[in-house]
Amino acid sequence: MQKLVQKAFRYLKAKGKSLDEVEFVVLDLELTGLDPKVHEIVSAAWVTMCSDRIQLKSAMHIINSDVKQLDQSPVYHGIDEQTLNEGVSLEALMTELCDALHDKVLVCHNAYLDWGFIRLNSKALGLEALPLAIVDTMQIEKRRQLKQNTELHQDSLTLANCRTRYQLPDYEVHNALTDALATAELLLVLINKIGAGKPLKLSALM
């Protein structure tokens, strides 16, 4: 109960913070499927961003060498057994990820999915993922589109289509890190579109 109150308090505090004060961790996970209970994390990649600047120096890309099934991934993400051997254990991956997320704002495109995997995996390993807040670029975009009364098609909210909408460059390579950067760039645009020059509070993104 106490934890719940704490969380609510953190949430409220976070909402009031201005964007310049917080650090974003823009994350993308590569997964073997969509169900956190069944499927596994293949790799995690993120870049950090603060004061409207993406820092490539902070880019991370960690591969889970413990992954058991590679049903869909090898074709889509270009990861094979050999790449896996360069990876670390799931525990090491999650430890690193949780450290990175601590007190930062987690940003994902379709955060519901990624966050589901993080929460479940961290719990299983006895770790605690405590981001300051979670921002979902897909949700932001969805709200914006609905507000403009645009009719939403099935895939009009994919990362690639959102980027095209804002004339961001097309990326051909697909891996977790590129997608993380792609999401970060999309976030930059969205912040600008929402703020239109005025300083924003974090709440505007949530």
Next chain:
Amino acid sequence: MTPEVAEVAKFVALQAPFSQLPEAATHYFVSHLEIVYLNKDNQSQWLKSTEPNLYLVRSGQYDLVNAKEEVITQIAEGDYFGFPSLLTGDAIQNRIEVSTPGLIYILNQTSFDYLRREYKAFEQHFVRAHANRLLSSHYQQKSDNWSEKKISELLTRKAITLGPDASIRDAAVKMSEHGVSSIMVTEQESLIGVLTDRDLRNRVLAKDVDPNMAINQVMTAKPKFIFENNRVFSALHLMLKHNIHHLPVLDENYTPLGMLTSTDLLRQQKSDPVQLIGRIYKATSVQQLRLYAQEIPALLKSFSHNIDDISVMGKLLSGLTDALTSRLIRIYQQEHGTAPCAFSFICFGSQAREEQTLHSDQDNGLLLPNNLTEAQRAYFKGMGEFVCEQLVECGIKRCPGNIMASNPECCGTLNEWSERFFKWIKSPTPQAMLNCKIFFDLRFIDGSNELYSDLCVSLERISKNELFFAAMATDINANSVPIGLFQQFKLEKSESKHKYLDLKKRGVVIINDIARLYALKAGVRRANTLERLDALTKFNLISAKDIYNLKDCWRYLTQLRLKTQLNKEGLPGNCIDPEMLTSLEKHQLKEAFYLIKQAQQACAFKFARGSL
């Protein structure tokens, strides 16, 4: 090691200079980048002097704007900006203006310096880019000066024209309809006369002429005119000289485009040297002229601080000399009676090229019609002597080579002049080449324009000789730029053991020579080097890019020449000691010399087939 983002690395690796650098350089660059979204709302945040960065455009379009709010260049994907201050440490003066927002990659000074230290090609790329930017900014500054503007920029209204058979009344109606003070009279698209308010007053009303008469009875026939791509300065000069208020503007095909009025010019800023020219044209005595001439040096000195482009200085000074000459001719005619036949006072060399400096001496001559009588010759001999002598009194030195109207050789008939030129063209000895370099830069000052045109036509015909062009090209190549085999400066030594580079002889002069050769080949009747080069864009002799480069080099060298002339003592005129230059300036100078060398070689190639 930081993992690099494949898409970023892929993009960067394709950009200069990384396409030529080892992978490690790209990796370092990519992993030290920051990415921002540059848009209208945050455009003022970037390019801060307090935080100099290198910016690389990933997407979007932007304008780089200088302190005078002029667009220096447009920037798009793959372009860099912000590097000049990283190289020089100078404060940033430009700002960025967003056309289309997009992503920008930012590299900070520390990382930039690291790459610069580690990879020579990286540094060279940016030093070169900076040099190019400086060269092109010289170009931009040029159009600031109003008198340097093209006439076409001042024209606001289309030409109001009437046929010669229209009645005076028609003309008056049309003028009031359009609210103009003058009308152009044209026949088959070409200008034959001008009718102004003042003509209606003085030639019609005052003389009680029937308004039903045709306008060709009262118009000013064969009016003075100017071409649209001439400079405003020339128009002003012409109007002051002939005391006219309306100047028809024609295009290259002599089709009337519109009328330039003195009010149009008044709207432009007034400047002192221009007023002085006006005063000179009104002077009535030699004493008065001398008095005015004394003002010239001081005036130019004060004026030189206000202008950026030295070519204006040359033009002003040539304009002043022209004015003095014209006035002296008028005074001579007042004293000795009107000229017994048509004549044309012409000038050569630097005065013709409008590159005169305070130290330039006289280069002029008289062009007379064929079949002169002895008495007529004597009259013009007197005129030549008078003008040259009085010019000396006005501070313009005698020509050591005696190229002056006072010299009987430079006071010849149309046939005599043609004969002279023909001799040089037929036997292009080195001495003849020297003469050609002076005499083929010629310009009309006063007298009969027709006579001068006849000479030009004649010269154009006899100079169409490829052996002559070959000899000129060979001659151009006998002069070499001061760059050695290993890209080092080749210095000359003065008597006082100063080491120096001669910017004029080994730079500007070569460009002048090259422009002259191409102009002769194309039949361009201009004397000014920049104008010649401009006119050459219409011909396929030399590519637009090479013309642009030559113009840039010419301006850069003249500018540098002026700058050092004002600053340095102890060196021969037009010379600089390269040790005084910053490494960036040295680099630019080498670049300029390199371009000249290339143009020189190309001349030898095109005209002399490489044989010397």
Next chain:
Amino acid sequence: MDVKILTFIIVGLSFALYVGIAIWARAGSTKEFYVAGGGVPPVANGMATAADWMSAASFISMAGIISFAGYDGGVYLMGWTGGYVLLALCLAPYLRKFGKFTVPDFIGDRYYSQVARVVAILCAIFICFTYIAGQMRGVGVVFSRFLEVDIETGVYIGMVIVFFYAVLGGMKGITYTQVAQYCVLVFAYLVPAVFISLMMTGHLLPQTGFGATLADGSGVYMLDKLDGLSTELGFSQYTEGSKSMIDVFAITAALMVGTAGLPHVIVRFFTVPKVKDTRISAAWTLVFIAIVYTTAPAVASFARVNMIDTINGKDGNGTLYEEAPTWVKNWERTGLITFEDKNGDGRMNYSAGKISDPNSANEVNIDRDIMVLANPEIANLPAWVIALVAAGGIAAALSTTAGLLLVISTSVSHDLLKRTLKPDISDKQELLAARLAAMTAIAISAYFGINPPGFVASVVAFAFGLAAASFFPAIIMGIFSKKMNKEGAIAGMITGIGFTAAYIIYFKFISPELNAPANWLFGISPEGIGIIGMLVNFIVAAVVLKLTAETPKEVQDMVDSIRNPKGSGEAHAH
């Protein structure tokens, strides 16, 4: 000191001299010098022209051809000399008056036709190619001998040297470098000739020694001895040709008119500022060419006598291969002398016939291109003379190649690219295109230099024939007939080329077995057919002229004005 080192030193010194002069000329210090002296003196210009004119073919091969073919070889001597005279007297002065720098420009303007100009350009490029091919082989021979490598490697080395000299060195035909090259060349040619003449006949001048009695006390005339030797060995008599009179005439004439249009030499006439000086320098050129050309027959016969004497021995029974003089061994290494002991007596036996023919007694095959170079060795002259000849051969090749490469590179980059195909290229691109063209030319020529020389000979014949049948009539008619129009000229050129090319291709490439006097048209060999092609050209042009429109008035006036001796007064009268 051994020959190899001496060769390096002397060739190196000659190069240092050329480069030194080039630097001096480029330094700009010459400017005042030129002005003061009124330009290059006619004598110097004459030498420079002679250096341009005398190629490695003249220097190395001509004496070789005469040496082997005897009287028949003289056609080259006569043809090339005649070509020069024709050029100097009939073409250069008129082209100069016309104010055109190159022959294609002249043809293009005179026939007011872009097609005519392009045809002329392609012709010029083709002639230059075949010429350079000859040069490359010459340089290859020199290097292969003195660096003791095979001929192929020799050509590659020569290729690199020519590339550095002509392409990277700025591709400038600097007059004074050419003068130096002529001096080296003529010195290298004359020194051994004088030495050998003194040794063999006691005459100082090779030209008189040529017709004198031998100095061995036998009182036999040198040429008589040579005739005797030739007949003895199964060759035709040295002073009697094997070719028919008409064929000799045709070949000489074809060579003459073919060479008259050589583009790189014409330019030399235009770089002299004064017309009077042009005439004087043309006369000097003739003198300077004559010095070498009149020596050539003497060198040829001395070398022949010496060669036969040393190989077959004084008694004519053959020298033991084991005891063969060093020069034989040296040249064997280059592959230009081959020996096969067919009768197994261990002695070398040189006579007529091919070494591969089992019926022939000949056991030695000698490439004729080595005669001039081997001459001093055969005569046992000191090592420095041998080295000097190498330097001379290279000088001859370089001076001509530089000029020819310039023609090719300017024709490709300026005439074809800038003026015809892509007018908007920049100076930088134009210069680059020129370098690439020169490089390609060198590479292709090197290929021809390495591959069967018989092929090169065919192509050379082809080139001269084509030039004679196309270029020459167009120029002559352009100057001397103001009525000739473009239809006539183009039709003439095309039929001339077509006829000549068909004849040569038929006999040289399609049915080489029929290539014998009995099958020839009028008894004229493919080498000489160009002259018939020329006549065809004239006739076709005249016929077409009658059937087509008249030449525009202004072109006729222009032609009138070049031929009329009226001076400058006319030029600007109104």
